[in-house]
Amino acid sequence: xxxxxxxxxxxxxxxxxxxxxxxxxxxxxxxxxxxxxxxxxxxxxxxxxxxxxxxxxxxxxxxxxxxxxxxxxxxxxxxxxxxxxxxxxxxxxxxxxxxxxxxxxxxxxxxxxxxxxxxxxxxxxxxxxxxxxxxxxxxxxxxxxxxxxxxxxxxxxxxxxxxxxxxxxxxxxxxxxxxxxxxxxxxxxxxxxxxxxxxxxxxxxxxxxxxxxxxxxxxxxxxxxxxxxxxxxxxxxxxxxxxxxxxxxxxxxxxxxxxxx
Amino acid sequence: xxxxxxxxxxxxxxxxxxxxxxxxxxxxxxxxxxxxxxxxxxxxxxxxxxxxxxxxxxxxxxxxxxxxxxxxxxxxxxxxxxxxxxxxxxxxxxxxxxxxxxxxxxxxxxxxxxxxxxxxxxxxxxxxxxxxxxxxxxxxxxxxxxxxxxxxxxxxxxxxxxxxxxxxxxxxxxxxxxxxxxxxxxxxxxxxxxxxxxxxxxxxxxxxxxxxxxxxxxxxxxxxxxxxxxxxxxxxxxxxxxx
Numbered sequence: 001x002x003x004x005x006x007x008x009x010x011x012x013x014x015x016x017x018x019x020x021x022x023x024x025x026x027x028x029x030x031x032x033x034x035x036x037x038x039x040x041x042x043x044x045x046x047x048x049x050x051x052x053x054x055x056x057x058x059x060x061x062x063x064x065x066x067x068x069x070x071x072x073x074x075x076x077x078x079x080x081x082x083x084x085x086x087x088x089x090x091x092x093x094x095x096x097x098x099x100x101x102x103x104x105x106x107x108x109x110x111x112x113x114x115x116x117x118x119x120x121x122x123x124x125x126x127x128x129x130x131x132x133x134x135x136x137x138x139x140x141x142x143x144x145x146x147x148x149x150x151x152x153x154x155x156x157x158x159x160x161x162x163x164x165x166x167x168x169x170x171x172x173x174x175x176x177x178x179x180x181x182x183x184x185x186x187x188x189x190x191x192x193x194x195x196x197x198x199x200x201x202x203x204x205x206x207x208x209x210x211x212x213x214x215x216x217x218x219x220x221x222x223x224x225x226x227x228x229x230x231x232x233x234x235x236x237x238x239x240x241x242x243x244x245x246x247x248x249x250x251x252x253x254x255x256x257x258x259x260x261x
Numbered sequence: 262x263x264x265x266x267x268x269x270x271x272x273x274x275x276x277x278x279x280x281x282x283x284x285x286x287x288x289x290x291x292x293x294x295x296x297x298x299x300x301x302x303x304x305x306x307x308x309x310x311x312x313x314x315x316x317x318x319x320x321x322x323x324x325x326x327x328x329x330x331x332x333x334x335x336x337x338x339x340x341x342x343x344x345x346x347x348x349x350x351x352x353x354x355x356x357x358x359x360x361x362x363x364x365x366x367x368x369x370x371x372x373x374x375x376x377x378x379x380x381x382x383x384x385x386x387x388x389x390x391x392x393x394x395x396x397x398x399x400x401x402x403x404x405x406x407x408x409x410x411x412x413x414x415x416x417x418x419x420x421x422x423x424x425x426x427x428x429x430x431x432x433x434x435x436x437x438x439x440x441x442x443x444x445x446x447x448x449x450x451x452x453x454x455x456x457x458x459x460x461x462x463x464x465x466x467x468x469x470x471x472x473x474x475x476x477x478x479x480x481x482x483x484x485x486x487x488x489x490x491x492x493x494x495x496x497x498x499x500x501x502x503x504x
Contacts, residue, residue: 008367015360016353019394023355084395085351089410092315092345092420093368094337254278254309254318 001102005095009103013077014110027111031065031119039127055215057185058129060208062119064184066142067204068175069115070149073108074101075156075171082165082259091256097247101240104157105150112146134214140225141207147232148203149175154239158246164259183208203228203235268293268418268450269314274323276309276474283309285474286323291418294448296440298465298482300458300494302502305471307454311420314452315345327418341369346411347422348404354396358387358406361395362413369414381409384439400427408436412443418450425460437464458495468494472501 017023035058042057081087090100123129132138156170181195182204191199199205206228214220250256267290276284284306291297299307312318314325316336325332327339352361359378366374382388385405395403404427411419419440425433437460443449455461461468462482470478470485478485482494491497 004370005368008364011367012353012356012360012364015356015364020355080353084353084355085349086353088317088345088347088350089352089365089407090368091317092340092343093365094341095368096337248319251317251319254276254283254312256317257308257312 001096001099002094005099006103006106009090009095009100010106010110013080013107016080017111027114028118031069031115032122034061034065035119035122035126039123042127054127054129055133056212058123058127059131059134059211059215060184062116062123062131063141063145063207063211064179064182064204065119066112066116067145067149067178067182069112070108070146071153071156071175072149072171073111074104074150074153075160075174077104077107078157078160079168079171082160082168087259088257097244098240101154101157101243104153108150108153109146116142134211137210137214137220140229141211144203144207144225144228144232147236148178151232151235151239152178154236154243158239158243161250161259162246162255164255178202178204181205187212200227201231203231206231266293267291268328269452270324270326270329271310271314272324272326274310274313274325275321276306276313276318277321282474284313284320287471287474287476289469289476289479291450291452293417293450294444295466296444296451296453296464298461298468299452299454299471300456300461300468300498301471302498304473306474307471308422309474310471311345311422311452311454315343315420316340341414342416343418343420344369344411344414344416345420345422346404346407346424348400348407348424348426349422350407351403352395352406352410355394357392357394358382358398359391361406362410365410366413371413371415374413377413377415378409381412385409386435401429401432404428405432405436415447416449418452421451421453421455423455424453425455425457433460440464458493458498462494470497470501477501 038061039058042054081090120131123131134141152175156174159170160167181199181202183191183199188196188199188205188209206224210220210224269291272288274284274287275282299310301307309318313320316332330339332339362378363374366377371377382391385408387402387405387409390398390402404424408424425436428436440451441464444451453464465482467480468482468485469476478488486494486497489497489500491500
């Protein structure tokens with residue numbers, strides 16, 4: 001693993017965002033839209049005697065968006081290379097598939113920082129909501145959501161590599177699939193039994209349960225964090241192994257040169 | 262070729278897709294300082310061969326050694342010393358030419374990338390395009406930028422797939438002249454695939470003629486013409502393609 005190559009390729013995406021208005025919109029517009037829509041819903045609910053909902057909803061929304069942006073940072077950045085017919089240039093260079101994925105992780109963090117800064121600032125200005133009231137717990141919350149986003153993004157990217165550009169819609173929709181079972185805006189106990197069981201194996205569900213516990217009781221159940229971290233470790237390991245295996249299959253089937261055609 | 266040493270050694274290379282052999286038990290060498298042309302009709306197996314030599318496609322069987330090293334187990338070391346260009350690939354459209362070249366200079370760990378970029382862009386007459394986004398370039402200009410990228414790391418072997426397909430005759434001629442000059446000055450080896458038979462005759466020291474995944478002839482262009490009784494490689498190509 002050469003860090004110089006990882007960072008070299010991360011810079012490629014920074015150049016891209018510097019002058020692309022649609023891509024900057026992707027970073028700022030959707031989060032802003034999400035925040036306004038859900039923020040006003042939250043304010044409405046708070047005014048209608050639903051105590052604690054501002055902290056509950058806005059905090060959940062910001063944290064969910066971090067997972068979503070983390071996944072997109074991987075999948076959409078990969079698609080940028082497909083769309084520009086640049087993928088072969090990368091894979092005839094010394095850069096390995098794992099280094100490539102690592103560079104996508106770096107850029108996903110950069111995009112996440114930009115998006116989060118906007119969302120957190122707007123939440124504070126518009127709704128007087130300060131996400132930092134979670135204190136140091138914010139770090140493991142975010143870390144777990146980012147890692148889960150990476151795992152989803154890596155698997156999605158592997159599937160697009162394997163099945164071609166027609167599956168690129170996965171890049172936009174797969175993370176949303178996890179939203180109901182992540183119990184972002186309601187407790188896991190609300191879910192029917194089968195989904196409740198699935199939620200127990202979803203790292204983000206543990207993060208959001210933990211977040212609600214902090215808001216409701218002021219204390220964080222450490223077991224939720226441990227569950228989330230262990231599940232994430234397993235899932236991201238699986239995702240990288242799946243990508244590596246899939247990359248070998250793609251090369252064996254001669255599909256690497258077909259993608260983007 | 263007696264005094265030259267092979268940089269690329271291919272032995273019994275085969276690639277099957279769903280039981281159909283795209284490349285069928287081919288063996289050849291690319292020697293130091295030679296331009297080896299890969300010719301043949303569509304579906305002959307040229308592109309699949311190039312892909313296997315660049316580790317983009319895994320062979321079904323056979324051996325590929327580059328610089329005496331087995332490709333699959335020395336990928337990063339080997340690919341750092343070779344490069345590739347094709348008229349069928351491009352570069353990130355929103356980045357400028359300079360940004361793209363800087364990225365690839367980093368990927369190939371090029372020492373003094375600024376000087377190298379200046380030298381190559383001057384040679385390819387694209388210095389005025391350095392700060393232009395790739396999306397604004399013509400296909401011919403993109404091809405020249407891709408060729409510049411392919412020479413950034415001062416490769417020992419260059420793999421070129423139809424590199425002049427989208428160039429006008431003037432730039433195509435200049436490109437061939439530059440490749441020949443680099444070959445002469447630096448002993449660069451080039452594996453060159455093209456459907457332009459006149460170009461292949463002009464630039465190649467040797468050619469490999471492929472058909473249906475097999476090598477049906479190899480040698481100097483004059484030897485190939487003699488073997489098939491054609492006045493030019495074009496004539497030979499048409500004979501083989503239409504038989």
